[in-house]
Amino acid sequence: MPPLEETLLAAGLLLLAALSLFDRHLVRACSWFVAFGLVVTLAWARLGLVWLALLELVLGAVLTGAFLFHALGVTPSVRRPRGFFAHWHDPVPLTWGLALERLLPALAVLAMLGVTLAALDDDSSGSLRPGGLGLLVLGLWAFALHRHLLRRLLAFNVIGTGIFLLLMSLVGPSAMPAAHGLVVIGLVVALVGTALGALLVRRIEALEWAHAAAPRADDPST
Amino acid sequence: MIERLGLSPLTIQAESMVAVWVVLGLPLLLGAVGGLVRPARGWPVAMAGLLPLLALAWLWRDVDSEAGRSWMIEIGSLALYWRINGLTLILIALTYLIGLASALYTPAYLREDPQREPRGQAWFWPLLGILISSLSLIWLAVDLLSLYFGLELMGLSAVGLMLLTGKVDALVAGLRYLLLALVGSLAFLLGVSLLLGAWGRLDLAGLARAVEPGAPLWVAVALLSAGLLLKAAAFPLHAWLAPVHASAWIPISALHAGLVVKASFFIALQLWLVLVPEATVAAWAIGGMAGAAVIWGGVMAWRAAKLKDVLAWSTVSQLGYLLLAFPLLIGTDSAVAALAWEGTWLQLAAHGLAKAAMFLAAGNLILATGEIRVAGLAGASRRFPLSLLSFGMAAISLVGLPPSMGFTAKWLLLHAALTGGHWPWLAVLGIGTLLSAAYVFRVFRYSFIEDAPEYEFHPVPWGMDAIALLLALSALLLGLAMEGPLDLLRGAGEGS
Numbered sequence: 001m002p003p004l005e006e007t008l009l010a011a012g013l014l015l016l017a018a019l020s021l022f023d024r025h026l027v028r029a030c031s032w033f034v035a036f037g038l039v040v041t042l043a044w045a046r047l048g049l050v051w052l053a054l055l056e057l058v059l060g061a062v063l064t065g066a067f068l069f070h071a072l073g074v075t076p077s078v079r080r081p082r083g084f085f086a087h088w089h090d091p092v093p094l095t096w097g098l099a100l101e102r103l104l105p106a107l108a109v110l111a112m113l114g115v116t117l118a119a120l121d122d123d124s125s126g127s128l129r130p131g132g133l134g135l136l137v138l139g140l141w142a143f144a145l146h147r148h149l150l151r152r153l154l155a156f157n158v159i160g161t162g163i164f165l166l167l168m169s170l171v172g173p174s175a176m177p178a179a180h181g182l183v184v185i186g187l188v189v190a191l192v193g194t195a196l197g198a199l200l201v202r203r204i205e206a207l208e209w210a211h212a213a214a215p216r217a218d219d220p221s222t
Numbered sequence: 223m224i225e226r227l228g229l230s231p232l233t234i235q236a237e238s239m240v241a242v243w244v245v246l247g248l249p250l251l252l253g254a255v256g257g258l259v260r261p262a263r264g265w266p267v268a269m270a271g272l273l274p275l276l277a278l279a280w281l282w283r284d285v286d287s288e289a290g291r292s293w294m295i296e297i298g299s300l301a302l303y304w305r306i307n308g309l310t311l312i313l314i315a316l317t318y319l320i321g322l323a324s325a326l327y328t329p330a331y332l333r334e335d336p337q338r339e340p341r342g343q344a345w346f347w348p349l350l351g352i353l354i355s356s357l358s359l360i361w362l363a364v365d366l367l368s369l370y371f372g373l374e375l376m377g378l379s380a381v382g383l384m385l386l387t388g389k390v391d392a393l394v395a396g397l398r399y400l401l402l403a404l405v406g407s408l409a410f411l412l413g414v415s416l417l418l419g420a421w422g423r424l425d426l427a428g429l430a431r432a433v434e435p436g437a438p439l440w441v442a443v444a445l446l447s448a449g450l451l452l453k454a455a456a457f458p459l460h461a462w463l464a465p466v467h468a469s470a471w472i473p474i475s476a477l478h479a480g481l482v483v484k485a486s487f488f489i490a491l492q493l494w495l496v497l498v499p500e501a502t503v504a505a506w507a508i509g510g511m512a513g514a515a516v517i518w519g520g521v522m523a524w525r526a527a528k529l530k531d532v533l534a535w536s537t538v539s540q541l542g543y544l545l546l547a548f549p550l551l552i553g554t555d556s557a558v559a560a561l562a563w564e565g566t567w568l569q570l571a572a573h574g575l576a577k578a579a580m581f582l583a584a585g586n587l588i589l590a591t592g593e594i595r596v597a598g599l600a601g602a603s604r605r606f607p608l609s610l611l612s613f614g615m616a617a618i619s620l621v622g623l624p625p626s627m628g629f630t631a632k633w634l635l636l637h638a639a640l641t642g643g644h645w646p647w648l649a650v651l652g653i654g655t656l657l658s659a660a661y662v663f664r665v666f667r668y669s670f671i672e673d674a675p676e677y678e679f680h681p682v683p684w685g686m687d688a689i690a691l692l693l694a695l696s697a698l699l700l701g702l703a704m705e706g707p708l709d710l711l712r713g714a715g716e717g718s
Contacts, residue, residue, distance in 0.1 A: 112441050112444075113416075113441065115437045115441065116416060116420075116437050116438045116441040116442070118437075119436055119437040119438050120419065120420055120438055136412075143405075149397065149401075152401060156401075156404050156405070156408070159408050160408060160411075163408065163411050163412050163415060166412075166415060166419075167411075167415035167418065167419065170415060170416070170418070170419025170420075171418055171419055171422065172422055174422055175418050175419075175422040175423065175424075177298065177299040177300045178300060178301075178367055178418060178423070178424050179415075179418060180300075181300050181367050182367060182370060182411065182414060182415065182418070185367075185370060185371050185374060186411055189374045189378070189404075189407060192378055193378070193400065193403075193404045196378070196381060196382070196400055197397065197400060197401075200385070200393055200396065200397050200400070201397075203388075203393055204390060204393045204394065204397075207389075207390045207393070208390065211390070
């Protein structure tokens with residue numbers, strides 16, 4: 001029976017991930033994501049992986065969050081999103097049929113991993129592994145479901161965290177350094193990917209604004 | 223097959239290790255310098271480009287005397303495994319050659335391109351350095367941690383290079399590419415995690431001894447392959463390739479088609495040979511994908527309206543030939559495998575050189591005519607004979623006519639398929655050759671239209687033509703001097 005606080009942590013992670021992936025309000029979704037990053041930091045710290053906790057705090061929560069808000073055009077002084085994301089809500093409506101259909105690939109991956117983990121048959125007591133699997137499924141579902149770029153970046157980050165948790169629950173003490181190496185590279189890649197995506201969104205937005213403004217300037221009717 | 227990959231026991235020599243570090247680090251250093259200096263002419267680039275070639279020659283002389291070497295590098299409690307052998311040397315040389323050609327081409331290209339983005343130029347050099355270094359690391363590495371690092375570094379720098387154009391369509395295509403690259407790396411990471419969890423190690427030589435068939439191995443290899451084949455634009459996962467090329471700078475397209483997609487393929491093939499050397503059925507499934515890629519890519523290249531799209535789809539088709547390595551190398555007897563081994567790497571090198579030359583020649587034609595459509599080439603034969611000559615010589619290697627390197631490669635693959643009695647792959651090779659001839663001659667048909675109206679055009683500087691011509695010549699003439707590289711490839715298997 002896993003200890004209570006670990007179960008609570010895993011449940012909290014899943015709840016925050018679900019909120020950040022499926023909240024229709026984009027600024028709120030990004031805020032949930034930052035909270036999610038903080039809970040992941042707690043989870044690493046509880047496992048005694050202090051360095052990972054620090055890295056997750058700096059890269060995963062603070063910097064990734066900053067880039068996400070940058071993509072939304074939200075700064076401490078400007079609270080309303082601008083441009084691309086002027087609507088506070090995700091514009092594409094979600095239907096139950098679509099949502100269930102897009103759940104299938106995530107469940108297929110879950111089944112594959114379930115078979116694998118069953119075959120590995122080591123005794124795992126923690127709730128890290130089910131937590132990681134849950135994050136993976138949630139993230140995959142969201143990635144397949146949403147067309148919105150920002151939501152896909154969020155989903156990508158959640159999947160990444162799920163894989164890290166799964167990895168840490170799988171490896172024994174002898175393979176720990178390699179696992180650390182993988183997670184550190186993965187964290188940096190996730191940050192760089194999110195940053196590139198966010199900067200790209202801002203740049204496309206600026207170009208489209210310029211493009212939309214140019215014909216209007218010499219249009220005599222306006 | 224596994225001994226051919228050079229996963230021999232460790233021999234640590236500090237001296238040649240220095241050469242390896244220089245080969246890996248020099249492109250990074252030169253890239254940083256280039257970012258500061260921003261060379262506007264070709265000759266400083268050429269002077270600087272000699273340095274990595276000298277470093278490579280040094281490494282080559284060190285290693286050539288033996289069958290290969292491998293090292294264990296310890297960083298704290300982390301162990302990385304690298305090796306070098308004939309195959310690695312050839313791949314690094316190919317990387318340097320194509321990288322240098324692209325670097326030489328870029329200053330002139332940026333001067334000629336009317337819509338250039340000044341901000342992009344500063345970023346080009348450091349990103350190019352990172353790309354070349356990460357590719358070299360991928361060829362060298364034989365543990366999954368180094369491979370993961372190299373793959374991510376390569377993927378992100380390739381995305382960055384694609385974005386340099388700074389136009390909306392380039393950025394939108396780049397966004398799609400970024401998301402795909404990220405998904406591919408997640409699948410790769412999950413596969414690596416399963417392997418590490420199940421067997422507790424990441425070095426390929428150790429994994430080859432440790433792994434047992436079973437669900438964990440199959441799922442891990444499936445995830446790794448899915449991620450890598452997505453990044454390699456293998457058949458059903460190829461749709462991102464053409465839009466990405468359509469808006470990128472010409473020298474970057476040359477690098478991408480010549481090297482970047484090959485790196486993922488290289489890792490995938492290496493992993494299969496090490497982890498699942500007997501998975502015949504799965505390898506035949508990949509062979510089916512290869513056939514579909516050759517035919518679909520060829521048909522789409524034949525129908526494409528834009529010159530760059532023709533080349534991008536032709537990359538999809540030519541990658542199909544490389545994927546034939548899976549059914550020809552996995553679970554086949556040693557005679558077939560030996561032929562296919564040489565054919566595969568020659569095809570990789572031949573396509574890299576020919577496709578890079580073709581992109582550069584096509585870039586010259588596009589700049590000179592100001593037209594991106596194939597139909598816009600009307601009358602090019604009289605006005606730009608040199609660009610068209612480079613294009614033609616690269617095309618000879620691409621189609622696989624003698625005496626080119628592409629011919630030797632396809633001949634070896636054909637021979638391997640015949641020896642093993644794999645009739646489907648023979649058909650794929652035949653149809654692929656016909657299709658590639660069809661799309662290449664379609665380009666020439668437009669170029670030789672004599673009564674084309676005289677549009678305004680301006681010829682490109684001779685240096686740009688010369689670079690394309692030299693690359694095309696190397697793709698063509700290396701076919702005549704095939705013994706050296708083949709010996710290196712064979713030698714990779716003997717001494718270990």
